[in-house]
Amino acid sequence: MTQIAHADRAHALLAASAAHRWLICTPSPRLEETLPDTESEAAKKGTLAHEISELKLRKHFIEPIGPRKFAAALKKLKADPLYDPEMDTTTDAYLEYVQSVVHAFSSPPYIAIERRVDYSAYAPQGYGTSDCIIIGSRQLHVIDYKHGKGVPVDAEDNPQMKLYALGALKAYEMLYEIDTVQLAIFQPRVRDQPSEWTLSAAELRAWGESIKPVAAKAYAGEGEYAVGEHCGFCRAKEMCRARVETLLSVEQYVPMKPPLISWEEAAEALRRAEGIVSWYNSLKEAALAEALRGGDVPGWKAVEGRGSRQYTDMDAAFAHLQACGIDEALLYERKPLTPPAVEKVLGKKHYRELLEETGHVVSKSGAPTLVPVSDKRTAISDKIDPAAVFGGDSGA
Numbered sequence: 001m002t003q004i005a006h007a008d009r010a011h012a013l014l015a016a017s018a019a020h021r022w023l024i025c026t027p028s029p030r031l032e033e034t035l036p037d038t039e040s041e042a043a044k045k046g047t048l049a050h051e052i053s054e055l056k057l058r059k060h061f062i063e064p065i066g067p068r069k070f071a072a073a074l075k076k077l078k079a080d081p082l083y084d085p086e087m088d089t090t091t092d093a094y095l096e097y098v099q100s101v102v103h104a105f106s107s108p109p110y111i112a113i114e115r116r117v118d119y120s121a122y123a124p125q126g127y128g129t130s131d132c133i134i135i136g137s138r139q140l141h142v143i144d145y146k147h148g149k150g151v152p153v154d155a156e157d158n159p160q161m162k163l164y165a166l167g168a169l170k171a172y173e174m175l176y177e178i179d180t181v182q183l184a185i186f187q188p189r190v191r192d193q194p195s196e197w198t199l200s201a202a203e204l205r206a207w208g209e210s211i212k213p214v215a216a217k218a219y220a221g222e223g224e225y226a227v228g229e230h231c232g233f234c235r236a237k238e239m240c241r242a243r244v245e246t247l248l249s250v251e252q253y254v255p256m257k258p259p260l261i262s263w264e265e266a267a268e269a270l271r272r273a274e275g276i277v278s279w280y281n282s283l284k285e286a287a288l289a290e291a292l293r294g295g296d297v298p299g300w301k302a303v304e305g306r307g308s309r310q311y312t313d314m315d316a317a318f319a320h321l322q323a324c325g326i327d328e329a330l331l332y333e334r335k336p337l338t339p340p341a342v343e344k345v346l347g348k349k350h351y352r353e354l355l356e357e358t359g360h361v362v363s364k365s366g367a368p369t370l371v372p373v374s375d376k377r378t379a380i381s382d383k384i385d386p387a388a389v390f391g392g393d394s395g396a
């Protein structure tokens with residue numbers, strides 16, 4: 001088996017996963033390069049889920065291995081402290097999706113798993129690893145598994161996927177005729193169905209040509225810093241001067257007259273404050289890390305947080321309590337799992353069949369919450385609509 005530990009893979013300066021950022025803020029890759037690359041726990045979990053999915057897909061499509069060897073390899077991955085049983089169900093669902101794509105071909109297609117793709121013809125020294133490539137019937141499918149559940153990622157016009165597809169076209173154009181390219185992002189913890197998008201190979205190549213000057217600028221570290229939503233995962237997001245100046249700038253504020261601000265002004269203040277709060281929280285974490293490293297953050301210091309009580313040996317402590325006559329029933333609580341926890345254990349499909357479709361679980365609305373108008377949910381209001389109560393004629 002030729003699996004390379006995902007965490008050990010090198011990353012290009014113009015990484016495909018950061019293309020949505022460097023295509024807008026061209027100096028960002030060179031700035032990020034000067035900063036330490038720390039991987040969050042969520043990212044490490046994503047890497048582990050990718051390794052599990054790679055093992056399953058390889059076994060199924062590339063290198064059939066016996067059940068004992070497969071079980072041993074899976075057991076090794078499951079021994080990782082970051083392993084969560086949900087990874088087994090989400091990667092099974094991913095395997096099912098890839099199977100459905102493969103089975104839609106009239107004859108067996110070519111399949112590559114975790115294939116390194118080179119898109120340096122469009123972005124200097126650009127390369128990456130595509131989770132799954134399928135080619136047949138003049139079609140190229142590029143599929144990406146995403147374990148994250150924070151931000152839904154769409155395949156439509158997705159620059160990461162388009163760069164992988166350009167790399168795949170280059171790798172296989174001598175062997176296969178390809179007219180159509182389908183990009184798919186499978187993000188099982190966010191939605192049941194993958195996000196899919198299709199374009200022609202000619203359109204994809206034209207896009208590749210269009211980004212060449214921008215990619216060259218990004219590689220050289222030239223251009224203007226451009227602040228926006230893409231800053232969220234930038235390594236410089238806490239300390240980037242352009243971002244901090246934009247977040248804290250008061251230029252756009254028209255002096256407000258007392259005593260009350262209008263709802264228009266409140267809406268604008270909320271919008272700006274959201275960015276500031278998220279930046280403030282991550283800046284505080286960065287400053288704490290700096291203080292713990294012994295660095296100087298003038299006016300701030302690191303201290304011990306509030307402590308908590310912990311058993312030195314829980315089994316021994318409970319045995320002691322019971323030996324002292326404390327009833328076991330007082331020491332343990334047996335609680336049923338919540339529906340989301342059961343779903344995590346069973347997987348979405350099984351959970352739905354056993355609980356939702358049988359009426360054992362119904363959905364109740366949550367408490368009202370304020371979100372930007374761009375949110376896809378329907379707006380609600382307590383205001384009584386006469387038309388809804390009295391019919392079309394409100395009697396006016």
Ligand code: SF4
Nearest residue numbers: 025028226231234240
């Ligand atoms: S934080 Fe934003 S503006 Fe600053 S370098 Fe990163 S992407 Fe560019």
